[in-house]
Amino acid sequence: MADEPIDLSAGVALADIPADGTLAAQLDGAQLMLARWTDATGREHVSALDAICTHSGAKLPTGIRTGDTVHCPFHHACFDLRTGEATVAPAYKPLKRWQADIDGDTVHVRDAAPEDEPALREAADSGTAESGPLPGTPERVENLRGVERVVVVGGGAAGFATVERLRRAAYTGAITLVSGEPHLPIDRTLLSKGYLDGSAEASKLPLLPDDWYAAHDVDARIGVHATAIDTAERIVTLDSGAEVGYDALVLATGATPARPELPGFDRDDAFVLRGQQDAQAIIAAAQSVASEAAGSGAKRVIVVGSGFIGLEVAAAMRTRKVAVTVVSRSELPLARQLGADLAGLVKSLHEEQGVEFVTGSPASWDGAVLELEDGGTVHGDLIVVGLGVSPNTELAEAAGLPVTDGVVVDAYGETTVRGVFAAGDIARFPDPVTGRLIRVEHWAQAERAGALAAINLLGGQEPLTEPPFFWSKHYSTSLRMAGHAESVEDAEVEGSTAEKSAVVRFTEQGRVTAIAGVGQDRRVLELEEELLRQPAGA
Template sequence: MAEGHTKIVGPDLAQGIALSDLPDGGKLAGHCGGEQVLLVRRGTEVFAVSATCTHYGGPLAEGLVVEDTVRCPWHHACFDLRTGEALRAPAFIPLACWTVEQRDGRIFVGEKLKRTAPKPRSGGSGPVPKKIVIVGGGAAGFAAADMLRREQFQGSIVMISDDHAPPVDRPNLSKDYLAGKAPEDWVPLRGETFYSKNNIDLRLDTKAVDIDLRSREVVLADEGRVPYHRLLLATGAEPVRLTIPGADQPHVHTLRSLTDCRAIIEQATTASRAIVLGASFIGLEVAAALRARDIEVHVVAPEKRPMERVLGPQIGDFIRALHEQHGVVFHLENTAKSIDGRKVKLSSGGTLAADFVVVGIGVRPRIGLAETAGLVVDHGIVVDAFLETSEPGIFAAGDIARWPDPNSGESIRVEHWVVAERQGQTAALNMLGHREIFAAVPFFWSQHYDVPINYVGHAGQWDEIAVDGDITAKDCLVRFKRKGRTLAAASIFRDVESLEAEVEMERQMPT
């Protein structure tokens, strides 16, 4: 997403500030040459970088400094203070850096440094592959291709996607873009010239149907073949489809792609009433986006509380109340039995009328290609700590990958955008011969009207929920624990504490 216009605040750092105004470990936002600059002091060193995150423009002065990095308070992107490099998704573009001079007890920010390509990592093992193929045009596939070129991989990259559009910022499709608050140029992860400029052969509307393990080729639906030395499967997930009578009508939608989102927006321009089936994150974000368009929204879902399985009963009750305050009508412990024209018949016997229906009842990992090829599959594609599948040279990342999570000690599969991007980055490094364990703490965020919910970690089950603050006052950090150990934490307007919980989980992992 593009950054908005930043208001110039704070001291003029070209004129200098007293060293005593910036304590060790401290941050200070100011400006230099008409741009917002963040100063960070680490011992005797002082760094000057852009003050806003290159992902969504989060204020880094409100983030967390961890060793020689700074983390964004909004969506946990991480940047190197020395080089500005975007170390972790969801940010891919580096921060600008400035020279810093200390003299006479004062700190002065000088010229903006020219951006240089990051140095590739050393220490890779084995021969460098010449041909890398990525199957999938989502978060993981894009992040892998981007990382390969950032690491100055000189070989060919073929990216096979059965989508009609280049990789997009999918979270926006159920949030600001769907609500009509974001222009379409915020939606692509990168502009069209990115792929040609970086010599990435992006093949859209192209379907892979098999992998020939002996010849090391990906077989396409049109019977074409694409040879590889390393292969990344990043096929993502697909929406669970309704199987009830009437589910195949044109006014019944799922939301996964940009095409899906455009179809819903087009219908919303003339509609006055919608039904959302499912009280998942996607379902309720869609409900909020449609309410922003003044559409009457009814949510039908089988559970007793929205999101209780992931966020617990207290946050579930809060989310329901929040949506009700904005006019959403819930029909919980209920499912749709049939759709007859504009009428939806419920399992309770009632009937609801709506101009269109959005189905958000979950997704399934797209593991058919892996199954056809004979890779080991168990509720996802089984990968090792390096994201390599049972077949050497073939990796998997994103919604399809089931990996050993060092934090929970379990083998898990997570359907979160930032996790997919970070796995794509790690898989790229490992395809180049680096043995980097994927140990990032899972993170996701969800937006409901003006309330963001950040979640770090993974808690499939817990025996204790510890609430610090007040959920109903939109000021809390909620820890999900098992046997006294924090496995995950959800927060509302406790951004720094969310980052601190992430760091705490990183540090408690076995080494």
């Protein structure tokens, strides 16, 4: 799907553009992709769009095409090839469109002039555009439920996606975003994957510029907590005592990092990582440790827990040249999530970078020594606790919503109370692959659920069809996983994990429920499409 880009300065033959793929191209130094598609009348068109994913910078022609959708090979974002619109998170910004004209058997591409835009937009808004959807045209959603007031509680991935998608869907009613965070929504994935190791500046964290919210008439109440919900009267009470009425409510309250009630784990040198302030505190402490360790190598960070966040923190600390010991309850970290083969690869990546692993459970911390339950000790200068999170379901539970390891919702993201939705880390939803109720703590899943809630609270009735997806980066190696594996005992490896080029299929009762891979981004996409998009129970 992605050969060497073709120069478009003299045009390109229509026949050279595959009907079921994309053509990588370039024009005046810009990377483009061309796609052929047919409208409802049978008329053929060619779209010319930027070829770079607006979320990750991946080259979209190296992904796959299904229908009129292109799938990003990195984080499985999707774009409409007819319009350039971002249709599946983690992307939300559209691809830039270029003007493509079919002249007989040749396609000519030019940069759309600014003066073209008003006419194109007017045609799109009125529905009179002869060519059907126009590049860059957002999908409008009819407000069938007559919603005039939306309240979103939570400023993380799901809350952000709900607000952004509502405005992109042309919803013009009131939106109130209630967030206990001290800042507007940020890309939390960057905290452990870039910000912590110094490769991403703080300016890269905001998901949208701060002025976007006011410009789009979003009442963003930052540093504010919701304390109660009256579902009968449709009122949310805030910690200030103020009350906010709603016609539709989206609960996206996220999760809280686990902090064991053990001696010393409440000290100032015992950290967790959830928000930007947590990351800044860890960075400051790590910089101090690195400065003191210069020339001696005597200073050390202890990471308590060997999940994805804990190991990404370990990688960030090693990138900052700080010695790291990971204390894990398991001899093979991540084996329960990834299976032995991929877990072994991850552990080896860290060991190659000098990370030391100790098997055991913490008992106490005194600022210099972490004592383990078996009497063993680990010496260090600070600890970062990565022992998972707990969903913040207290607000929902007090409101009488069904809560069982998360707020239970249907395939549309709605609770048993009409007009009340839950999304993100707190939601327990039907897995599109198996149909069983699951709760996951994935960034992309939270954004997708938030966007879906935005559509469905207006009456859209679109079920969740995207399998859960997450990615994790360890130094220069990234892992991708699509689907949700309750068990990793039945795993089939294709390729070689030792060579960092493998795909693993996880099977339960004869059906593949998840695909994980390293160095095989396109293959993971292909298998996700082939094996995980059957109707649940098929």
